Amino acid sequence: MSKDIPILSWQAGGAVLLGCVAGTLADVDKQGSTMAKVLFPVSALLKLLHVKHRALTHSLIFVLILTLATAALPPLYHQVLIAAYFSHPLIDMFNEKGVQLWWPLRFHVRVLPKFAAIDTGSWLETLFQWILLGLSIWIPFHALFEEFSTSFTIFALC
Numbered sequence: 001m002s003k004d005i006p007i008l009s010w011q012a013g014g015a016v017l018l019g020c021v022a023g024t025l026a027d028v029d030k031q032g033s034t035m036a037k038v039l040f041p042v043s044a045l046l047k048l049l050h051v052k053h054r055a056l057t058h059s060l061i062f063v064l065i066l067t068l069a070t071a072a073l074p075p076l077y078h079q080v081l082i083a084a085y086f087s088h089p090l091i092d093m094f095n096e097k098g099v100q101l102w103w104p105l106r107f108h109v110r111v112l113p114k115f116a117a118i119d120t121g122s123w124l125e126t127l128f129q130w131i132l133l134g135l136s137i138w139i140p141f142h143a144l145f146e147e148f149s150t151s152f153t154i155f156a157l158c
């Protein structure tokens, strides 16, 4: 990510919004999900093609295709889109079902053994979400603090 873009700017705000949308985009393959409702034609097409949940849209091949298809975007937005999109299958790998990361191969990849995997709707998932929320707040505020402390130091030296 570029350090030349101030964290309190329209570009940074746009990148955050893009990240919020891109992070949930992979679940367009899950009937009834928010993304499936928003992108109904895509969801309907995936259903018609019998694409299973956590398969094609959660795979490395799809991330590669998305990376190439969106390469014309400005670098900040392209990097945010791909990082946010790819974070979704990575997080889903903590679930007991895992994801078909190497789709079209059928085996599912997960990072935890089944007994320790995080079930959807469990207290562990809630805890995991709070940790991620904390990080997503701490990281930009930390960067903002760094930005201000650097500016203050430069101002103090003048």
Ligand SMILES: [Zn+2]
Pocket (backbone or CB within 6 Å): 026, 027, 054, 058, 088, 089, 092
């Ligand atoms: Zn998912």
